Amino acid sequence: MDFKIFDSPLTRRQALQCGLIGTAGILFSEMLPFRAFAAEPAAAAAIDLPPAFGKARAVIQIWLWGGPSHLDTFDPKPGAGQDYCGPYNKPIATNVDGIQICQMLPLLAKQADKYSLLRGMTHGNNGHETAAYLVQTGRKSTGGLVFPGIGAIVSYFKGYNGGYKGMLPPYITVTTPQGRFAESGFLGSAYKPFATGSDPNKEPFAVEGIISENISEMRQIERRALLGDFDSFARESAGNATVRALEKSQEQAYSMILGEARKAFILSEEKSEQRDLYGRSKFGQSCLVARRLVERGVPYVTINHGGWDTHKEHFSRMNKMLPELDKGLATLLKDLSDHGLLDNTIVWVGGEFGRTPKIDWDQPWNGGRGHYGKAFSHLVAGGGFKGGKIVGETDGKGENVSSRPVYPCDLLGSMMELLGIDPKAKLPHPQGRDIFVSPFAANEISAKESGGLLREIM
Numbered sequence: 001m002d003f004k005i006f007d008s009p010l011t012r013r014q015a016l017q018c019g020l021i022g023t024a025g026i027l028f029s030e031m032l033p034f035r036a037f038a039a040e041p042a043a044a045a046a047i048d049l050p051p052a053f054g055k056a057r058a059v060i061q062i063w064l065w066g067g068p069s070h071l072d073t074f075d076p077k078p079g080a081g082q083d084y085c086g087p088y089n090k091p092i093a094t095n096v097d098g099i100q101i102c103q104m105l106p107l108l109a110k111q112a113d114k115y116s117l118l119r120g121m122t123h124g125n126n127g128h129e130t131a132a133y134l135v136q137t138g139r140k141s142t143g144g145l146v147f148p149g150i151g152a153i154v155s156y157f158k159g160y161n162g163g164y165k166g167m168l169p170p171y172i173t174v175t176t177p178q179g180r181f182a183e184s185g186f187l188g189s190a191y192k193p194f195a196t197g198s199d200p201n202k203e204p205f206a207v208e209g210i211i212s213e214n215i216s217e218m219r220q221i222e223r224r225a226l227l228g229d230f231d232s233f234a235r236e237s238a239g240n241a242t243v244r245a246l247e248k249s250q251e252q253a254y255s256m257i258l259g260e261a262r263k264a265f266i267l268s269e270e271k272s273e274q275r276d277l278y279g280r281s282k283f284g285q286s287c288l289v290a291r292r293l294v295e296r297g298v299p300y301v302t303i304n305h306g307g308w309d310t311h312k313e314h315f316s317r318m319n320k321m322l323p324e325l326d327k328g329l330a331t332l333l334k335d336l337s338d339h340g341l342l343d344n345t346i347v348w349v350g351g352e353f354g355r356t357p358k359i360d361w362d363q364p365w366n367g368g369r370g371h372y373g374k375a376f377s378h379l380v381a382g383g384g385f386k387g388g389k390i391v392g393e394t395d396g397k398g399e400n401v402s403s404r405p406v407y408p409c410d411l412l413g414s415m416m417e418l419l420g421i422d423p424k425a426k427l428p429h430p431q432g433r434d435i436f437v438s439p440f441a442a443n444e445i446s447a448k449e450s451g452g453l454l455r456e457i458m
Contacts (some may be wrong), residue, residue, distance in 0.1 A: 004391035054420025056383030057344040058294040059154060061302045064288075064351035066128070066309030069369050070377040071357055071398045072318055073325075074117045076102050080397045084357050086315050086367060096388040104322035107330035111251055113388045114333045114342065117455045118390015120406040121350070126371040128309075131352035138409035141181075148185035148427070150412050151300045153437060155191050157421045158299040166297045169194040173302045174286045174293075180352075186429055191326060193302060200267060200285035207265045225371040227358040253256040264292045266426040267387065274335075279327035287328040291335050294345050308351055311368045314359070333381055346415055350378030357398040375401050378411065384418040386457045405451040413438050 058331040071077050076091035076436050077084055091100040099115075101109055126129040133141045135150035148156070151171050177183070184191040197208040206428060214269075267275060267288060278284040283305050291300045305325075328348065337344040354376025355369035375394045378420030381387060392404040397428030416437060424439030439445045 004383065007431040020065045025230075027169055038159075046136040053068070054343060054418070056346045056415075056418045056420070057158075058298065058341075059150075059348060059383070059415065059419070060290045060332070061132050061151065061300070062087040062300055062349040063131075063304050064308045064325075064349065065178065065180075065304060065306040066354045067131075067351040067355055067371060067376070068308045068391065069310075069314070069318075070119070070375065070394070071102075072314075072322070072355075073105065073336075074101050074377040074379060075119045075394055075398055076100060077357070077396060077398050077441075080357070083359055083361075084397050086359055088315075088318075099388070099390060102322065104318065105326045105330075105368050107326045111330050111333045113335060115347070115379050115387050116278075116385055116389040116391060118350075118378040118380065118391045118406045119394055119452075120401045120404045120413065120451065121354075121376045121378050121411075122300065122401045122405050123353070123373050123408055125373040126243050126353065127193055129370070130350060131373055134180065135350070135352050136178075136183070136184075137185070137409045137411075138407075141446065142457050146182055147435075148187045148191060149181075149183040151193055151302055151417065152184045152187050152191040152298040153416070153421065153427070154419060155193075156187060157425070157437075158426070159191075162299075164297065164299060168264060168293065168296060168298050170195065170298060171300045171302075172293055172298055174175075174289050174309075175199065175282070176304050178302070178304050186435075187427065193300075196265070196289070199282050200265070200284050200289050203268070205265050205267060205285075211308070235344070261296075264296050265289065267292075277327070279324055279331075281328070283326045284315075284328035284331070287332040289336075291332060291339070294336075294341060295339060307339060310355065311365060311370060313366045314355070314369050315367050329379075336382065344383055345419060346383030348378065348383040348411075349380075352377070375399060380411070380415075380454075380457070384458055385414075386452075388401045389457045391454060391457060392451075406454070407445075407450050409439055409449065410451050410453055413440060414458060417453065418458065 013424055040354060051247065053223050066223060070084075071080075071084060072088050076088065077163070078089050078091055082089070088104065090103045092103050092109050093100055095113040096107040097113050099117070101112070115405050123134055125134055130141050133139075136151075137147040138150075139157045155171035157162060164170050169265060171191065173195045175196050175198060177193060177195045183193060192221050195208070195434045196205075198206040199272045263269065270288065275285065286303045286305070289292070290303055293301045307317065307321055329347075333342065333347065334343055336347070353371055353373040356372045357369075357375075360368045360370070365434060375398060396403045415421060421437055423436065424441045425437045427437060429435045436442050440450075
């Protein structure tokens with residue numbers, strides 16, 4: 001195997017001599033899209049947007065993998081009866097007049113002035129892979145072209161090409177990748193998210209390649225010093241441009257492992273009471289990590305929160321998952337607001353679709369809900385989105401969108417505009433095809449596939 005930095009090849013043996021293979025080398029060669037190892041893309045197109053937009057600086061995406069039920073979260077239907085509501089037939093009022101949500105979300109009910117609910121979400125796709133792709137790219141999976149998801153696009157425009165100077169990667173997933181499609185698409189591996197792995201509720205939060213459960217910080221420092229003592233190749237090749245580039249990358253790696261960037265993942269710096277408010281669960285502590293990351297300037301953070309694919313025994317699962325969601329998300333919204341971050345951070349919560357409004361009580365489902373792409377809900381907050389609003393409506397049983405449909409392209413287009421990303425900007429395609437940020441720019445979307453940007457809450 002040969003490694004290549006810029007235009008100069010480096011053999012595996014030379015890489016070993018330079019100390020590339022090891023914690024720092026693995027970190028950079030396989031996990032992080034740092035500039036020294038990433039192909040430099042074409043310059044981003046100039047942004048020409050109205051001055052009212054471009055307010056957002058970051059996104060926290062809470063991806064509820066599997067598809068949460070809209071009736072059991074943000075669009076309750078108490079009058080639909082037992083076959084639709086099950087035991088969740090007593091929705092609660094929020095701190096915004098006229099808005100009710102599921103009785104299992106009392107903390108979020110107190111924060112409704114900070115978020116808006118998109119009750120008109122729709123696309124009609126019931127497949128996990130194709131629906132996840134559609135929701136995160138705004139495009140259907142046709143034609144053999146894999147488009148990048150919004151996280152990769154934000155990383156491209158708001159990361160190193162957009163002036164981001166942080167040592168942390170510009171696109172981070174806490175804790176595992178979504179896994180349903182290649183998020184970077186044709187942009188390539190340089191724009192893949194860095195997945196932390198591990199569980200932030202454990203001590204320590206063993207972020208892959210950065211924090212080890214078994215090796216102390218002092219021992220890592222000593223190992224680095226020992227490696228430097230043995231690194232005769234680097235000393236003998238001090239004038240070589242390839243080696244200089246490698247040494248710079250190593251410095252970046254060690255800054256992640258031993259420097260200030262590492263502290264973003266050390267949750268013991270937070271007050272114990274604050275951690276308790278988020279909930280001592282994997283999801284709750286992931287929300288706290290997300291706040292610490294955007295606080296340090298990371299443009300895009302995804303919390304991949306699975307377990308929502310509840311074909312069987314739906315309500316017993318929800319009795320555990322909904323309180324965790326309630327505690328973590330409500331505290332995140334308040335914490336971002338208290339830190340002055342909510343105004344410029346978009347919080348986006350939802351999955352690839354909803355779940356069937358009618359409950360399947362028969363064996364072996366025992367109160368399960370299936371996939372449902374005709375009607376579902378998402379939540380958006382911050383970054384220029386108004387709070388305390390409802391966009392769209394479903395019928396009395398939650399089976400169809402009855403007014404103001406919101407398609408994935410509408411939501412993503414609105415987010416990109418708030419981020420100041422020109423919808424007409426071109427993305428670098430490896431074969432030179434003219435590909436634009438927004439499908440609207442190339443008339444890829446028909447009138448039947450769009451309800452329009454979310455102007456009513458922007």
